[in-house]
Amino acid sequence: MHVLLIEDDTLVGGGIRTGLEVAGFTVDWVTCAADARLAVTAVASDIVVLDLGLPDTDGLSLLREWRSAGLAVPVLVLTARDAVADRVTGLQAGADDYLLKPFDLDELSARLQALLRRAAGHSGPMIVHGPIALDPATHAVRRDGQVVDLTRREYTLLRKLLFARRAILSAEQLKDSLYGLDTEVDSNAVNVHIYHLRRKLGAHVIRTVRGLGYQLGAAADIERTPPA
Template sequence: MHVLLIEDDELVGSGIRTGLELAGFTVDWFTRAAEAREALANLDSDIVVLDLGLPDEDGLTLLCEWRAQGLIVPVLVLTARDAVADRVAGLEVGADDYLLKPFDLDELTARLQALLRRAAGRARPLIEHGPVCIDSSSRRVWRDGLEVGLTRREFTLLQKLLNARGGILDIEQIKDSLYGLDTEVESNAVNVHIYHLRRKLGTGLIRTVRGLGYRLGDPGDLDSGGPK
């Protein structure tokens, strides 16, 4: 899943990006509001981590602007402002969660996972889709009770499809979640990941919608096939 990180402190930002990437997230990191504004306009981010004390603009102003535009991407505000009034102001203009500095990276990761579950309409990390079961916290996957090994990007793609709840994802949306802005992506990279997921979990797992992209197959489509 793609995280848009907006944090002007080089040490904090570098630590967050490294930690989140180790936890399986794809992270694009920016230090200024102007860069973040452009990035969110051009990326299909799944979640935003937003520092308030940016050098060119207050983070709350940026958040208020996004919400006024109708953007519903979950936003976790990360800040050293510890006054209750500041937390209330952030929540009132559209923040989905609020984490004070200094913070524990494990807590940040857990909060992001919880926000992604909430955005997908789920309360638990365990997701069942026919004979396929995934645990978004431990990043483990089973088919018919047997654990199946997925690469980081295969798991991310599966989670993205499950969170879309039957919606169609186009190639660019998938690329953003898997690679972000700074990675050179081969033209057939998404097709290769889809091929491997179908081979490991069943051919009916992912449906091709010609001219539009891909969607999750119906649970009944997975009755045949499985790990190979």
């Protein structure tokens, strides 16, 4: 899943990016509101981590701007402002969660996972679709109860499709989740990962929608087509 991190402190931002990448997220990091505006239109982020103390625009002003424009991506606010009134103001401005500095990276990762589950309509910690079960906390993937060994990017792609709830995703959206803005990849890279997921989880785990992109396969179809 793709995280857009907006944090002007290089030490804090670097630590967050490293921690989230270890936790399996793809992270693009910008340090000001101007770059954040560009990034949010250039990449299909699944969630935004927003520091309020930006050098060019107050983070709350940026958040209000996005919500007024109809941007619905979940936003977790980071701030050192610990007054209750500040937290209430942030939530009223459109934040989905609020985390005070300093914080633990494990807590940040857990909060992001919870926000993503909520946005996808999943109430429990496990994501289950037919015979496939994915545990975001441990990165374990099972088919019919048996652990399936996936690479980091195969796991990220499967998680993206599961959280999309059978919405059709373009190849570009999937590429953003796998690689972010700064990585140059072969045009066939997404297709290669899809091929391997189908081989490991079943031919119908991912459905190609001609001219549009890809969609999670129907649960009943996956059950009928076990991997070789």
